[in-house]
Structures are given as C-alpha cells and as structure tokens.
Amino acid sequence: MTGHKSLNYLIEGYKKFKSSLNQNDIKFFKELVEKGQKPKFLLISCSDSRVDPSYIMNCTPGDMFVIRNVANLVPPCENNTTYHGTSAALEFAISHLEVEHIIIFGHSNCGGIKYFVDQVIKSIRCGYNYNEENINSIIDRRINYSDNFNYLKDTNKNDISYANEEKYCLLGNSKFITKWLEIIDDLKDEVKKNLNNMTYENLINYISQKAMLHSAKCLMSFPWIKEKADAKKLKINIWQFNLKEQSILIFNEKTNTYTDIENTILLDS
Numbered sequence: 700m701t702g703h704k705s706l707n708y709l710i711e712g713y714k715k716f717k718s719s720l721n722q723n724d725i726k727f728f729k730e731l732v733e734k735g736q737k738p739k740f741l742l743i744s745c746s747d748s749r750v751d752p753s754y755i756m757n758c759t760p761g762d763m764f765v766i767r768n769v770a771n772l773v774p775p776c777e778n779n780t781t782y783h784g785t786s787a788a789l790e791f792a793i794s795h796l797e798v799e800h801i802i803i804f805g806h807s808n809c810g811g812i813k814y815f816v817d818q819v820i821k822s823i824r825c826g827y828n829y830n831e832e833n834i835n836s837i838i839d840r841r842i843n844y845s846d847n848f849n850y851l852k853d854t855n856k857n858d859i860s861y862a863n864e865e866k867y868c869l870l871g872n873s874k875f876i877t878k879w880l881e882i883i884d885d886l887k888d889e890v891k892k893n894l895n896n897m898t899y900e901n902l903i904n905y906i907s908q909k910a911m912l913h914s915a916k917c918l919m920s921f922p923w924i925k926e927k928a929d930a931k932k933l934k935i936n937i938w939q940f941n942l943k944e945q946s947i948l949i950f951n952e953k954t955n956t957y958t959d960i961e962n963t964i965l966l967d968s
C-alpha cells in the first residue's frame with residue numbers, strides 16, 4: 700500500500716474503481732446527486748496520509764462529512780475577517796447539513812502533535828517561549844546571527860546546527876504550522892509535566908488525547924454548536940485511532956478515560 704510515487708498509480712486505481720461499478724453502484728451515485736448529501740457524521744480528522752477515516756470505518760460516499768487538517772484541531776470561534784477553513788466547514792456541516800454526530804478523530808504517532816511537542820522541548824532547551832510576542836525578536840536575532848554570529852554570542856549557544864535548524868523553522872517553512880498549533884498552546888505545561896514520566900511516543904499520543912479534549916472545548920465556543928449540543932441534537936465524540944494496533948479508543952466523559960471501542964457500549968448512538 701505504500702511507496703507508490705507515480706501518478707499512474709492513481710490513474711490505475713481510478714480505472715479499477717470505475718470498472719468495478721455495477722448497476723446498483725451507478726444508481727447509488729445518481730441518487731447521491733439527485734437527493735444531495737445527508738451525512739449523519741462529521742469527522743474532524745488529521746491530514747495524515749495514513750489515517751483515512753472512511754477507509755478505517757468501511758464507509759461509503761455520503762456517510763461522512765470529513766474535515767481534515769494538521770493534527771485534527773478545532774480553532775476557537777473567532778469573529779474576524781480572516782480565512783477560516785475549518786470553521787467554514789464546521790458551519791456547513793452543522794448549520795446546513797445538520798449532522799447528528801461530531802467525531803474528533805485523532806490518531807497515534809501524529810506528526811502535527813510531534814511538531815508541537817518538539818517545539819516545547821526545544822523551547823525548554825533554548826529558554827524561549829514560542830509565541831507571537833517574541834517571535835519577531837527571535838527572527839531579528841537570527842538575522843544578526845546569519846550576518847555576524849551575534850546570535851551565538853547573544854544567547855551563549857554553541858550548537859550551530861541546532862541554531863540553523865531553528866532558524867529554518869522560524870524564518871520560513873513552518874510559519875503556518877507553528878501558528879496553527881498555537882491553538883493548543885495551553886498544553887505546553889502538559890508536555891513539560893510529563894516529559895520525564897513517559898516515553899516520547901507515549902507523550903505524543905497522550906498530548907494528542909489532550910488536544911482532542913481541547914478541540915471539544917473549542918467546538919462549544921461556536922454558539923450554533925453549543926446550542927445544538929445543549930439541546931441534545933448534536934453529540935460530540937472523541938476517538939483516537941492507534942496506527943500500530945489498528946484499534947480505536949473512545950473518550951468516556953463520565954469516567955474521564957479512553958477505552959477500547961470494542962468494549963464500549965454506545966447507548967445513544
């Protein structure tokens with residue numbers, strides 16, 4: 700399933716799909732067009748290529764409305780005029796399609812969460828807090844650094860490769876990811892607190908679980924979500940897919956724990 704780099708892989712895949720369609724399938728697609736979509740489930744999933752919710756849950760087109768972004772995060776409801784891709788998709792699914800379930804669908808070994816954890820670890824090592832207030836001063840220092848190595852003098856660092864790596868991150872290729880992950884800035888302390896208690900991998904999976912809880916809170920900052928959730932017309936679910944085990948953990952808000960989906964009875968599904 701991995702390692703296919705040629706576009707022919709996709710074209711051949713499409714041909715297989717097309718030739719496998721029988722009359723019922725064609726009728727099914729025709730109905731999807733005529734009746735429109737009416738998905739019951741809204742999935743907020745990671746963009747990670749290894750985690751495809753409709754593949755994992757064996758769904759057919761029309762079953763799920765899926766929002767995918769880095770680390771399956773929900774931003775808070777913000778009333779400004781910038782572009783809000785995730786919020787727009789939430790609005791469409793909740794207010795127009797009227798889905799009945801939101802499933803925040805996180806996963807283990809998440810690259811987005813790993814990036815966040817790494818930033819916190821680096822900030823501890825380097826003594827910086829990566830927030831917007833000081834990012835400009837750090838960039839200024841990097842400009843000095845590239846000109847005349849003032850950075851090394853200023854900050855008393857002697858690891859030039861590390862300084863380069865940090866400069867790469869701050870000055871260019873990750874500025875949108877860094878900004879996006881500020882959504883879970885509140886979890887920095889969780890990273891620091893658990894850094895020495897857990898393996899690196901377990902820490903990432905743990906922070907992913909905490910990030911999903913944070914996203915659930917952010918969902919409630921959208922008034923049209925809160926209203927429906929309070930009226931029990933909309934249920935918010937938190938699930939985490941484990942890539943190694945190919946299993947799903949479900950968050951139980953009564954016990955405040957994650958349990959395996961196979962041992963979970965969903966009374967109101």
Ligand SMILES: [Zn+2]
Pocket residue numbers: 745746747769770771806808809810811812
């Ligand atoms: Zn991910």
